Amino acid sequence: MAGGCVIVGAGQAGFEAAAALRAETYPGSIALIGEEPHLPYQRPPLSKGYILDKQGMDEIELRPAQFFRDHGIELMTGDRVIAIDRAGKRVALASGASRDYDALVLACGARNRLLPVPGADRDGVLYLRTLDESRTVKQRLQDASSIVVVGGGFIGLEIAASARSLGKTVTVLEAQPRLMPRVVAPLVSAFYDTLHHDRGVAVVCEACVTGIAGSGERGGRVASVTLSNGSSYPADLVVVGIGVVPNSELARDAGLETANGIVVDQYLQTSDPAIYGIGDCAAHPNAFAGGRVRLESVQNAADQARTVAAAVAGKRAPYAAVPWFWTDQFDVRLQMAGLSGGYDEAVTRGSPDSQKFSVYYFKQSRLIAVDSINRPADHILARRLLASHAPVTPQQAGDESVNLKDIGRHA
Amino acid sequence: MPHVVFIQPSGESQTVDVAPGTSLMTAAVKHGVEGIIGECGGVCMCATCHVYVREDFLDRLPPIMDTEEAVLEVTNAERLPNSRLSCQIKMTETLDGLTVTVPPSQR
Numbered sequence: 001m002a003g004g005c006v007i008v009g010a011g012q013a014g015f016e017a018a019a020a021l022r023a024e025t026y027p028g029s030i031a032l033i034g035e036e037p038h039l040p041y042q043r044p045p046l047s048k049g050y051i052l053d054k055q056g057m058d059e060i061e062l063r064p065a066q067f068f069r070d071h072g073i074e075l076m077t078g079d080r081v082i083a084i085d086r087a088g089k090r091v092a093l094a095s096g097a098s099r100d101y102d103a104l105v106l107a108c109g110a111r112n113r114l115l116p117v118p119g120a121d122r123d124g125v126l127y128l129r130t131l132d133e134s135r136t137v138k139q140r141l142q143d144a145s146s147i148v149v150v151g152g153g154f155i156g157l158e159i160a161a162s163a164r165s166l167g168k169t170v171t172v173l174e175a176q177p178r179l180m181p182r183v184v185a186p187l188v189s190a191f192y193d194t195l196h197h198d199r200g201v202a203v204v205c206e207a208c209v210t211g212i213a214g215s216g217e218r219g220g221r222v223a224s225v226t227l228s229n230g231s232s233y234p235a236d237l238v239v240v241g242i243g244v245v246p247n248s249e250l251a252r253d254a255g256l257e258t259a260n261g262i263v264v265d266q267y268l269q270t271s272d273p274a275i276y277g278i279g280d281c282a283a284h285p286n287a288f289a290g291g292r293v294r295l296e297s298v299q300n301a302a303d304q305a306r307t308v309a310a311a312v313a314g315k316r317a318p319y320a321a322v323p324w325f326w327t328d329q330f331d332v333r334l335q336m337a338g339l340s341g342g343y344d345e346a347v348t349r350g351s352p353d354s355q356k357f358s359v360y361y362f363k364q365s366r367l368i369a370v371d372s373i374n375r376p377a378d379h380i381l382a383r384r385l386l387a388s389h390a391p392v393t394p395q396q397a398g399d400e401s402v403n404l405k406d407i408g409r410h411a
Numbered sequence: 412m413p414h415v416v417f418i419q420p421s422g423e424s425q426t427v428d429v430a431p432g433t434s435l436m437t438a439a440v441k442h443g444v445e446g447i448i449g450e451c452g453g454v455c456m457c458a459t460c461h462v463y464v465r466e467d468f469l470d471r472l473p474p475i476m477d478t479e480e481a482v483l484e485v486t487n488a489e490r491l492p493n494s495r496l497s498c499q500i501k502m503t504e505t506l507d508g509l510t511v512t513v514p515p516s517q518r
Contacts, residue, residue, distance in 0.1 A: 016450075042452045059437050060452070067443055302450050326456055333478070335456070376455065376481035384485065 010034025013279025338369030
């Protein structure tokens with residue numbers, strides 16, 4: 001037990017792993033190492049509540065500093081692991097420090113995918129993943145009037161809704177033919193297109209950004225965003241949300257297998273049995289995906305953290321949690337359970353016109369995912385139905401006179 | 412400042428000052444109250460801030476909205492008539508002395 005557990009990355013996954021290890025009464029030392037200078041904090045509010053000043057710092061910090069002291073967790077912020085010595089079971093930090101480990105948990109997270117067009121380095125082109133980036137966006141929004149959001153996924157649309165709520169002129173540019181194309185059915189995309197349109201956000205799909213124009217030379221202030229069809233959208237602020245790249249270089253350099261993330265097995269173990277990978281960076285086998293997948297969510301981070309903590313504490317079990325996600329835009333909440341990729345049938349329960357409906361996704365007649373818009377009870381039930389593999393049929397899903405609650409129970 | 416009393420299943424109690432407007436969950440987490448987790452950050456997604464509210468305070472609390480109602484269906488410990496999610500209770504002066512019991516488990 002000389003080395004204890006070292007956790008690389010102090011985001012939600014890393015924090016939850018440290019807390020879960022102590023909850024498992026893990027007797028060894030725990031070092032939680034994060035690159036950012038802040039206490040571990042929640043990312044979901046950064047694009048909504050925090051930007052809108054509805055949630056302050058004390059509400060987004062996961063725990064106060066005292067928690068880490070009380071639980072014997074050595075929190076090392078503002079430092080970074082630069083190398084793993086697998087033979088010596090030791091990590092080296094940028095500061096020159098090092099830590100020995102018996103178990104190493106890689107919760108390295110992901111970083112923003114950068115917009116690969118000329119002018120993307122101009123002043124006023126921002127990204128939003130970290131607290132510091134959120135603060136910058138929040139501050140720059142004050143003086144901005146025309147905002148262009150590049151990317152019509154969760155982050156982009158949440159930022160668009162926040163900026164619009166602040167009275168800004170907002171345009172969303174999405175490269176695909178519809179919003180959130182990889183995660184929801186066309187019906188849900190259409191609903192969000194209408195929602196944003198009705199609230200005054202201009203949504204442009206099939207918009208291929210080719211450049212960002214601005215004043216002066218390279219690095220000067222942003223003035224507009226140009227598309228491949230020649231059209232141009234004036235902007236004094238551009239916020240880019242076009243996905244992330246997993247931080248897998250540390251693992252790769254240590255000779256661990258990587259492929260769109262750090263490759264782990266169902267126990268979240270890498271190709272080195274003393275090293276685990278969790279959270280956004282972990283390419284893990286997931287029964288709900290029908291293969292290997294990386295998931296970027298609070299649920300995945302927290303549940304994988306607990307799976308690993310149990311394993312390190314000697315209670316190994318495969319990761320099998322039902323994936324769930326949410327996004328809040330304006331006053332509308334979308335909750336997702338399961339993974340809808342590869343569905344061959346989508347059935348609607350309730351009416352989109354009422355702004356309250358759910359979409360049930362089936363693959364070969366088997367329920368694989370449910371998206372719920374302002375129907376929280378459907379979402380919570382969906383998690384249970386998916387976890388128990390309840391034999392819900394498309395006909396039952398679409399028939400509001402059928403209480404789906406009863407189906408799981410008799411299975 | 413108004414205060415809240417958190418009682419553990421063991422009977423041990425902890426008194427916490429809570430600024431008006433702050434949720435019970437946030438205050439509990441900040442003060443290290445055992446058994447209040449708040450994994451989703453207080454947005455009614457996770458059911459890990461479940462508490463049992465002392466009966467005489469129940470009618471002073473804000474009503475249970477749809478999102479909270481749904482999550483109360485899946486609490487790990489048994490849902491009782493006095494079950495609430497502590498993230499949905501924002502402190503007010505009239506709630507001074509609010510007393511809640513932490514359930515034996517949250518997940």
